[in-house]
Amino acid sequence: MQLSREELVGAYRRMATIRQFEERLHEEIKTGEIAGFTHLYAGQEAVAVGICDQLSVEDMIVSTHRGHGHCIAKGCDVKAMMQEIFGRAGGTCKGRGGSMHIADLSVGMLGANGIVGGGAPQAVGAALAARLDGKGRVAIAFSGDGACNQGTTFEAMNMAVVTKAPAIFVFENNHYSEHTGDAYAVGTARDIASRAEAFGMKAWRANGCDYFDTYETMRELLDHVRAGNGPAAIELDTERFFGHFEGDPQRYRGKGELDRIREERDCLKAFRAKVAEAKLLDPADLDAVDAEVAALIEAAVVEARAAPAPDPATVADDVYVDYY
Amino acid sequence: MAIMTIRDAILQTLHAEMERDPDILLLGEDVVGGNGTAGGPEAIGGIWGTSGGLYAKFGPDRVIDTPISESAIVGAAAGAALAGKRPVAELMFADFVGVSLDQIWNQIAKFRYMFGGKTRCPAVIRLVYGAGMNTAAQHSQSVYAMLTAMPGLKVVLPATPADAKGLLTEALRGDDPVMFFEHKTLYGVKGEVPDGDHRQRFGEARMVREGGDATIVTCGRMVNFSEKAADKLAADGIGCDVIDLRTTSPLDEEAILDSVEATGRLVVVDESPPRCSLAADICALVATKAFSSLKAPPELVTGPHSPIPFARELERAWVPSPQKIEAAVRRVLAAG
Numbered sequence A: 001m002q003l004s005r006e007e008l009v010g011a012y013r014r015m016a017t018i019r020q021f022e023e024r025l026h027e028e029i030k031t032g033e034i035a036g037f038t039h040l041y042a043g044q045e046a047v048a049v050g051i052c053d054q055l056s057v058e059d060m061i062v063s064t065h066r067g068h069g070h071c072i073a074k075g076c077d078v079k080a081m082m083q084e085i086f087g088r089a090g091g092t093c094k095g096r097g098g099s100m101h102i103a104d105l106s107v108g109m110l111g112a113n114g115i116v117g118g119g120a121p122q123a124v125g126a127a128l129a130a131r132l133d134g135k136g137r138v139a140i141a142f143s144g145d146g147a148c149n150q151g152t153t154f155e156a157m158n159m160a161v162v163t164k165a166p167a168i169f170v171f172e173n174n175h176y177s178e179h180t181g182d183a184y185a186v187g188t189a190r191d192i193a194s195r196a197e198a199f200g201m202k203a204w205r206a207n208g209c210d211y212f213d214t215y216e217t218m219r220e221l222l223d224h225v226r227a228g229n230g231p232a233a234i235e236l237d238t239e240r241f242f243g244h245f246e247g248d249p250q251r252y253r254g255k256g257e258l259d260r261i262r263e264e265r266d267c268l269k270a271f272r273a274k275v276a277e278a279k280l281l282d283p284a285d286l287d288a289v290d291a292e293v294a295a296l297i298e299a300a301v302v303e304a305r306a307a308p309a310p311d312p313a314t315v316a317d318d319v320y321v322d323y324y
Numbered sequence B: 001m002a003i004m005t006i007r008d009a010i011l012q013t014l015h016a017e018m019e020r021d022p023d024i025l026l027l028g029e030d031v032v033g034g035n036g037t038a039g040g041p042e043a044i045g046g047i048w049g050t051s052g053g054l055y056a057k058f059g060p061d062r063v064i065d066t067p068i069s070e071s072a073i074v075g076a077a078a079g080a081a082l083a084g085k086r087p088v089a090e091l092m093f094a095d096f097v098g099v100s101l102d103q104i105w106n107q108i109a110k111f112r113y114m115f116g117g118k119t120r121c122p123a124v125i126r127l128v129y130g131a132g133m134n135t136a137a138q139h140s141q142s143v144y145a146m147l148t149a150m151p152g153l154k155v156v157l158p159a160t161p162a163d164a165k166g167l168l169t170e171a172l173r174g175d176d177p178v179m180f181f182e183h184k185t186l187y188g189v190k191g192e193v194p195d196g197d198h199r200q201r202f203g204e205a206r207m208v209r210e211g212g213d214a215t216i217v218t219c220g221r222m223v224n225f226s227e228k229a230a231d232k233l234a235a236d237g238i239g240c241d242v243i244d245l246r247t248t249s250p251l252d253e254e255a256i257l258d259s260v261e262a263t264g265r266l267v268v269v270d271e272s273p274p275r276c277s278l279a280a281d282i283c284a285l286v287a288t289k290a291f292s293s294l295k296a297p298p299e300l301v302t303g304p305h306s307p308i309p310f311a312r313e314l315e316r317a318w319v320p321s322p323q324k325i326e327a328a329v330r331r332v333l334a335a336g
């Protein structure tokens, strides 16, 4: 592992930002102030950060309904995201999209998506576009263990293989699609990577609750794709710490399951333990990062709460670039 | 008569009809819920609460949790119907019709005609639709106009618990494909539901109230909004006929034309964008068949020509409101 001190602190900061962002939303949603559906990414931080840490701002990602983590990892502005989720005019998407539709093309974040399976084909197109530019950029589709069952995902994988698109299919297997287990819904014995292999691309598997395993595995994968070998896939075994959406009673969970995964599969705890053991970082440094992040999230919430709502007169703006 | 919610009317009708007809099966995402988890099957009975207890009673061959695969869900319903069964397929949100559209548009709608009238395709597709919960552009749409435009499909939109029961029973006993729209904000609406067998014929609109000065034609959630507007207007001595279409295909032309011929004024309220909408369709019907009875240009109360936004203030601006309906009625009255 050749990560510098700065890189390690940065990785921890991004993961902690996602965690605190989501934990704060979990509290804020209870007040009733935030409308609509919110799907929290907590538990899966090592995936988004372990992957996006190796992308340039020109590389592109396509996200899901559970997109806050991907957005933060790719560099979206946290305060603007908070405003978007609060439905404010100053939000990333002017309050029109909300939690499920955050996009910021200036940082290569092509959009969260409310349609499960909507994103994978778009990543193929983005990858073909990237190839046309010849700068070695890649495009990544994040999909869940639920989205891996959509026909669109299958079509995208095959099309990426036959066109040799520099597309990467990231399967975040958190073992649930809404209230159904991957043991039931993923026919290939809970194994998603083997599907990608069957379509004719190389696939990797990693522990999505471990930043270092995700990072290392993804580095190999990226070398493969950037070398012009066409698409690739990675399946990450990970966990979601909250309900499917906020308000989900989670009756499908086993007894003690949440406590266990929070104890044994927390990527932030694992990160802290590893860097302390290897004497790479001092725990006090990470405590300081936590405090900085807490201040950022607090400011984001305070500002979002006070920010103006969108003007109802703008409801039909931005439908077209021009229309005549 | 029992008082119950639309949610319970749908759930109880599914129980009763599945009991009566062993050929009915239900397919959809999380209609059982909990499969493949520690909680086990039926840990959740459908995210809208419209399939609780079905799995326990009818078992895994008739109540089938599917992967997230809308194309295959609707396509499987098509195949099961061709094979002689009566599938009910649930689209958790009507917007996902986009994922499954070929199976509805080119397949289910066309079989009977294309195959020379030799087949039946009694598939019921349940679509949870509508704005009002700030679920933004991909989870709020009312796609009934698009499906009404497609020959071969019947399109049904209950606005009351009694109609939920009557129309769903009719759908499950008929032999044509039915697009059964359930408004996500109406599930909790309570009302009287007839006991025992209750079928509501398609193409028979409900005259919600008679007033004589203007005709409001509408469906779904907008029925209630139109009634609110009509209450306001009644306080000023303005009487409205309010017509709940119940089904947009077939369409009760007679109810619309009779009322407009009496009032001479038409307001159509439609929870969708205006172009090629139900509102435009009703307006064309009246313009071609009752032009001479019109005293004023019709008013269409719809959303704007835009997707549905997330923020509360924007969604409220998008959705037709009782205030907008009231203003439209006042305009048709002022115009003649």
Ligand SMILES: Cc1ncc(C[n+]2csc(CCOP(=O)(O)OP(=O)(O)O)c2C)c(N)n1
Pocket (backbone or CB within 6 Å): A064, A065, A066, A114, A115, A116, A117, A143, A144, A145, A146, A147, A148, A174, A176, A177, A178, A244, B029, B068, B070, B092, B096, B099
């Ligand atoms: C086309 C479509 N079908 C169904 C849904 C409803 N839905 C939203 S998220 C979800 C589960 C997705 O599971 P997965 O892909 O594993 O992602 P996770 O929620 O675990 O992040 C479902 C069924 C949807 N939004 N879009």
Ligand SMILES: [Mg+2]
Pocket (backbone or CB within 6 Å): A144, A145, A146, A172, A173, A174, A175, A176, A177, A178
């Ligand atoms: Mg999942």
